[in-house]
Amino acid sequence: MNSNRLSHLKELEAESIFILREVAAQFESPVLLFSGGKDSIIVSWLARKAFWPAKIPFPVMHIDTGHNFTETIVYRDWWVKQLGVKLIVRSVQDSIDQGRIAEEKGVNASRNALQTTTLVDAIQELKFDAAIGGARRDEEKARAKERFFSHRDEFSQWDPKNQRPELWNLLNGRKSLGEHFRVFPISNWTEMDVWQYILSEKIPIPSIYFTHERDCFVRDGVIYAHSPFVQLKPNEKIEKRTVRFRTIGDMSCTGAVTSEASTLEEVINEVASTRVTERGSRIDDKRSEAAMEDRKKAGYF
Amino acid sequence: MYKDFDQNKVPVKNDFSSEGYLDMELLRFTTAGSVDDGKSTLIGRLLYDSKSIFEDQYEAIRASSEKRGEGYVNLALLTDGLRAEREQGITIDVAYRYFATPKRKFIIADTPGHIQYTRNMVTGASTANVAIILIDARKGVIEQTKRHTYIASLLRIPHLIICINKMDLVKFQAEVFEKIRKDYETFAGRLEGSDRHFIPISALKGDNVVDASLNMNWYKGPTLLHMLEEIPISDDYQKGSARFPVQYVIRPMNEAYHDFRSYAGRISGGTFSKGDSVRVLPSGLKTKIKAVFLGEEELEKAFSPMSISIVLEDDIDISRGDIIVKADEPMVVTQDLDVMLCWMAEKKLELQGKYLLRHATKEVRCVIKEITYKVNISTLENEPENKTVGLNDIARVVIKTTAPLFIDSYNQNRSTGSFILIDEGTNVTVGAGMIS
Structure with a gap:
């Protein structure tokens, strides 16, 4: 057997680093979208590798819904300092205050969909021509059709039926004035790949990915963290539970899983034995069969 | 057929955080076919039997199958992710699945198998190690089989696995399998490239997909999954000469790395080691590799398809688009390209038309000098009289570039032997080419 064999993690890493370098080479003003979740942490880790010993040649931007887990924000500020990059924060609250969008009403209100307007406004205001995200094709079926370099027209819209073919290593980032690209360097990674890479590279991640005790309540079979951002229904009770999070989004729409996993090894084996996708705990995807496709067409991540 | 769905019964016995699970090989394969071939059933079977379908995914497609009034759980809904695809019941785009x-x-x-989606098949094939070709045992080798095989051969997919499917409908007869294999070899014999493997299967019943068939004792070969697991692929990347198209120049310009400069890129063939004598193209200047880095980790050697950065002994002017090669492994330099071109746009290819050509990390302008022939992708005949090249057509074309390119033939190197054409008016990728 050939001794020059790459592991799946190293091959995925090589592909992602290649894409990140293409972004730096083909675009004038890229930005890395950072949520504090594991996927955007991985992308920033890969970006550091891609340009070492130079600093990452683009800033990091957080679209802040104001409904974050405290742990995520602490991690974000620490991690950005480690990377030595500039952090830009644009907040959904500002968009609401400016009358650009209206807060959703009712017990299931979430600011998830509202992020789109804040993001699109920020891209236009700061004249970014490429927004790098941590979306993966295995997450959701509309995302399975995404390109590495995904074109957005001047209204930030995605046209899934009319995408540019991507062949070999040849990425076409050419665009007209006012248009931009969304770039997804870890498209081909699965949830398991991400966890295994975090383990093998010893990447620090926010504590809420591991087991902890927390005030929770249950709604429609999903365990939620109790927070000031969610209104309880009369029959819902707050109780202490031992949980961890598989994905990190808004407190208002991210479900927790009951778990005792306190190490990466335990998390990985838990992921391996779980029979529900990670987005199964995300209420934002459950609104309709084409929920993600519709949000993406409008400019969502 | 998936009625017994109960994945809770499967406890995980293996430690997925152990060494072996962190160091697995990645194999990319493509499947081309239409609904009738049983392609979705085959993919569903692979995903299902490898426990890669999750409960909520299964529940979602079960509910939508029911809503659509379908009598069984339609596994095609797993891959058909766009609303238009679900509405029309077809795969329009390339869908990527993982297991x-x-x-x-x-x-x-x-990828969809119909003739009007040739460009999607070509796209899916461009990075594949393996192509699975499905043949309906009742129908044998048909036009679509030939077209899929031709595309796999044109794109130089290293390995072909030909699955003779629906063996249950021909009473699992060895004679049927043997006759189709012979017919296939008769027409595929003249095509270059890939090695070929034949497996008799029933995707619906599961014969020879994951588990060996009890109905076909006459077949002594491996199951499809076993073959996918064992087929050697690491040589696919490293055959041929060492090539390093420069993607980006890294210059930290800070105190700690004052005069540091490295060249970033992805190795697209062969290996590069510290101390190697190399030549930089197009300047032709010779120097040596001083260091090879992956992130901050210094390596003794690196190989395709790794993304690395290289520090050279001498201070040479190098920028994106240049190619670093081993000093004794030259490349062809030319402005005239004889190519096979797959056209991917509604607007037809124009003779004397000008396009932007991207080859590796370099972009040049070019003009179409000659349309030598169009390939009839139904009969696979070359048609020299036919010069009209539209969406999904494949043609042999002569191109002249405005600046010299350093190239390999596609045969020798899938990266430095390929290119795309871009329409400068719309910025859209309109063609994919392979250098003869």
């Missing part, structure tokens, strides 16, 4: 066994990780580029 793993304890031996390998797999990426499936699932």
